[in-house]
């Protein structure tokens with residue numbers, strides 16, 4: 391599922407390929423991909439020029455300027471689980487699950503939105519609507535200051551893993567980078583944000599920044615369907631330290647990586663590098679730690 395680095399990669403690609411170009415025509419092939427009325431969506435974008443792009447967490451917005459200098463519209467893009475945005479020649483064969491086509495300039499090229507699982511959404515909104523949507527999100531995980539980060543952790547009792555993924559606390563992290571940041575900071579996923587020491591909180595803050603910066607530099611991680619604007623997968627996967635490595639050797643200490651289900655999501659961690667604190671967050675439902683019998687090379 392695309393997280394901040396993947397969305398940032400799409401933003402950069404779109405900036406390189408679509409900035410300054412005019413949206414000539416919008417074809418909605420599957421109205422379910424649009425939040426709101428599909429005809430209004432198309433009409434509110436046609437004839438407008440891509441003026442700038444912005445992102446908060448995993449939400450991406452394309453600012454569309456009116457030719458008559460009226461108020462701008464924004465194309466808000468949420469990639470969901472499997473959403474892909476690519477720029478293609480207009481005559482390139484159409485892949486299945488292509489739900490929206492935005493033809494550009496003279497119509498030779500187009501932006502395509504493809505989404506097999508259909509959790510992604512496109513929406514055309516006003517500046518006020520966009521501000522309200524962005525306003526509900528916590529600070530962007532790449533821009534948050536250490537003081538803001540620490541303040542948001544204070545007094546929180548749930549699992550730190552869930553806190554990291556809570557978009558109202560910190561916008562941009564999902565399962566992959568939350569697991570990776572906890573490993574880098576050597577903190578157990580069930581630790582409670584409000585009980586983490588100042589030293590550990592600082593380590594976590596730095597780990598979040600580091601993992602996001604490196605993943606952005608590698609054009610993100612490709613699991614399932616994520617691709618960049620040119621249709622290329624990300625390069626970060628070989629650098630993952632714990633995510634989906636259950637049973638494999640920790641790259642630091644050779645202990646087998648474990649998987650723990652927290653709030654219905656898998657958490658991957660090293661039991662030696664990320665020791666369980668005396669007091670952990672209470673989990674609802676059955677508690678299970680899964681081990682596989684895969685052999686670990688010495």
Ligand SMILES: [Zn+2]
Pocket residue numbers: 640641642643644645660661662663664
């Ligand atoms: Zn380890």
